[in-house]
Amino acid sequence: MTDLSPDGLLRRRSLKAVAALGAVSALGLGACTGLDNAPDSTFVLLDGSKATTADLKGKVALVNFWATTCVTCVKEMPSIVATYQKYQDKGFETVAVAMEYDPPSWVLNFAQTRQLPFKVALDNTGEIARQWGEVKLTPTTYLVDKQGRIVKRFVGEPDFAALHKLIEELLAQA
Numbered sequence: 764m765t766d767l768s769p770d771g772l773l774r775r776r777s778l779k780a781v782a783a784l785g786a787v788s789a790l791g792l793g794a795c796t797g798l799d800n801a802p803d804s805t806f807v808l809l810d811g812s813k814a815t816t817a818d819l820k821g822k823v824a825l826v827n828f829w830a831t832t833c834v835t836c837v838k839e840m841p842s843i844v845a846t847y848q849k850y851q852d853k854g855f856e857t858v859a860v861a862m863e864y865d866p867p868s869w870v871l872n873f874a875q876t877r878q879l880p881f882k883v884a885l886d887n888t889g890e891i892a893r894q895w896g897e898v899k900l901t902p903t904t905y906l907v908d909k910q911g912r913i914v915k916r917f918v919g920e921p922d923f924a925a926l927h928k929l930i931e932e933l934l935a936q937a
Contacts, residue, residue, distance in 0.1 A: 798912040801826070801905070802894040806858055806884035809871055814858065814882055816911065823933045824856040824907040828892060831861070831869045833901040839920045840877065846923065846930070847881045853934050854909070857881035862901060863889035908933050 801824075806814045827843060829836035840859075847857040859879065861870040863886050874883045884891070892898040895905065896916075904917040906929060915929060 798908075798914065801907045801911050801913050804891050804894050806860065806882065806891065807887075809874055809883050809885065814884070819856055819858075819907060820911045821909055822854045822856045823850070823909060823930055824858065825930075826895070826905045826907060827857065827859045828862060828886075828895070828898045828901055828903045829859055830865045830901045831873045832865065835920050836902045839902060840879070842920075842923050844877075844880060846927065849927070850930055850934065851880075855930060855934065858884055860884045860886050860891055862892060862898075863887055906930070906933070909936065 801816050801819070804816045808814060825843070825846065829840070831837070843857065843859070847855065859874075859881060861867075861884065865885075867885050867887070870883065870885060873879075886892055895903075900918055902917075902920065904921060905913050906915040906917075906926070908914050914933065917926075
């Protein structure tokens with residue numbers, strides 16, 4: 764028997780909403796789970812040059828999707844800079860990909876005023892975000908091993924101590 768009381772309807776709607784969120788989460792994470800290869804992407808950098816996912820092979824790489832208007836992105840950026848500076852001489856690379864809605868002039872200003880030492884790319888069309896699993900939430904960060912496989916995906920600010928431990932393990936691998 765179906766409970767048609769206001770409380771019963773509310774419970775059913777809540778359960779449907781939770782199920783829908785679970786399905787969306789599963790779909791979002793399904794694109795990059797396990798050790799999937801990083802997608803073949805071309806990053807257009809702030810200076811107009813290009814870098815590709817293939818250029819990252821042989822290195823451990825952090826690919827960070829961010830926006831200048833994202834409070835968490837701005838908060839975590841000094842830690843991303845510190846991580847890059849700590850491991851860059853050991854075969855570590857970072858690419859910060861600005862989302863398509865982020866005005867290029869804002870991205871350039873942010874990168875210059877904070878002296879970001881790594882590659883900063885513009886995703887003007889949203890194609891890179893689509894290739895990396897329909898990235899919608901920022902920050903979303905991927906850790907890629909030397910073979911070009913996605914090892915971990917972080918949505919939100921990573922636990923940097925745990926991230927550093929994982930980077931060190933990946934750098935130690937042949």
